[in-house]
Amino acid sequence: MKEEKDSSTGGTLSQDSNQYQIGIDMGGTKILASVINSNGQILSRNKQATAPEQGSEAVIERISDQVDSVVKKAKIKKEQISAIGIGAPGPIDLDNGVVIFAPNLGWHNVPLKKSLEEKTGLPTHLDNDVNVGTLGEYAFGAGRGKKSVVCIFVGTGIGGGIIIDGKLFYGSSSTSGEIGHTIIKVGGPKCGCGNRGCLEALASRTAITKQLRKHILIDKEPSLLTQINGNQLDTIKSGSIAKAFRKKDKVTVKVIKRATKYIGIGIASTVNFLNPEMIILGGGLIEALGNKTMDRIRHFATKYAIQHAMSGVEITTTQLGDDAGVIGAAVLAKQRSNK
């Protein structure tokens, strides 16, 4: 371990002892904060409700309190934190650290980086939650040791992040990774983006829920799902879908089989076009559905990809679960601080 002269104290200080980062994962419902060391290990945790209805200032104030709380809990000094990393939903102005638009939070052009730096006194680095999750899985999760990785998160939408040569690849408008908006079925169902046939419109939890509701409520197909999901289908939880799927509920099996086939085809296109070393699938529904569904996704990815292209690609699932966000945010803080 490299020892550095600490001029302020006259003594020596291990470089690592000043190498903690705080990772923050801000979602629409909850905010997770952690102190993380250079090995990606979590030293302390804090979880708060986002409560976006109180306005952005109140949310940022609460995050600042979380920072103090996790530092105290980790039994370290604030001076030992090199930087804060934070993942937030929605498109981000990376140059200025601004959340451009986050419908879940009701935020428009919130200067999150600057506000948090002012409140905490710590350098803060902001990116969107999908990129941050990708960075976490790449650095300390399923993608460890790989050079090129594509992460795909299946949730309300389908988001993704791309790692090339060990770094997030941002692209010309900092939007790269939007695999949910690759068109895989021209003329297919309408997507939230305004087009038709996007992967997201075929296989996201929103698309799956829509299809389930249609089969059960309009086509009147019999299903266990209503009962499993608390006698309503307005919002259907990933857990309910997975439970109905495991119980071999006919409608649920049909819809999930269709969606996972499309995910497999979307992966095949990624394998053929980018040919990364690894594709990591994550998100609540993927985790809830388990190995059998992953086998099905792999089957269709392999069927639709060029054999030689697929030969170098591993398809796997996320390993960090809910921790990917805070760990990735800490990696972001570390990488950006070193620039």
Add this chain to the structure above:
Amino acid sequence: MKEEKDSSTGGTLSQDSNQYQIGIDMGGTKILASVINSNGQILSRNKQATAPEQGSEAVIERISDQVDSVVKKAKIKKEQISAIGIGAPGPIDLDNGVVIFAPNLGWHNVPLKKSLEEKTGLPTHLDNDVNVGTLGEYAFGAGRGKKSVVCIFVGTGIGGGIIIDGKLFYGSSSTSGEIGHTIIKVGGPKCGCGNRGCLEALASRTAITKQLRKHILIDKEPSLLTQINGNQLDTIKSGSIAKAFRKKDKVTVKVIKRATKYIGIGIASTVNFLNPEMIILGGGLIEALGNKTMDRIRHFATKYAIQHAMSGVEITTTQLGDDAGVIGAAVLAKQRSNK
């Protein structure tokens, strides 16, 4: 310009004077060879028929003769050539410089790099023709000064190459860039790769020819194309298609409009997923169809892409034409020699 002491002569020698490369573009019908300087300028040219029926040894012998010929024609010494670069069709074993399979040439596992090095005495670097063309357009064509570029060549098939951070991105199986085999219409027409709905099966010249033949020969739709193409439709030249298109031949216009819409959609997916700085379209048909068709492709790319993602992306056409292959091969030779 950096001057170097040339120990063999005792005098000084401009580094550039030893910095010529030979670029070779090997196709199924012709082989182009050129001496190229470090500014991508062509000093001499030679063109031979490939005549693959004479066997790989004869073809390689002829390439070796072409090397001597272009050196002589450029009025330089062979010692001033640092390396040969060569682009060949088909999948390539990059590590060993072997053409794995090239149906146009009837080649299986031909050790092109080694054979050419033995015959010419010059270090030789081999890659597939699509990667080499991409490198040429990136370094000295439409992509100059960009960092991330995707090249798409529409021909018999649809191939592509990816430049990231100024280098070819090869991927885990060295197959990246196969945009022709991204699936954009699940359940669509059968593709040569065995699947359905690939971009190549919808918009390559092969797909276009197939559709034209169906409309004219099976559906008996009236068309000027038969007459334009020499009273037969067994093989339809890009020039004939472009001519019929310009003459507003109804069938041709219908087929080209459909194909270019699909190309636009394929580009939109690329913009959303990878978000490169530039997308360069090339190939005989694209060149023959001209600006109006490019406008149509841009229209559909813009319509199907996320607005913010598209904002940073330029869509343009190749600038080097038939020279992209030799120039790109020379760039390959230079880049690999510097490693």
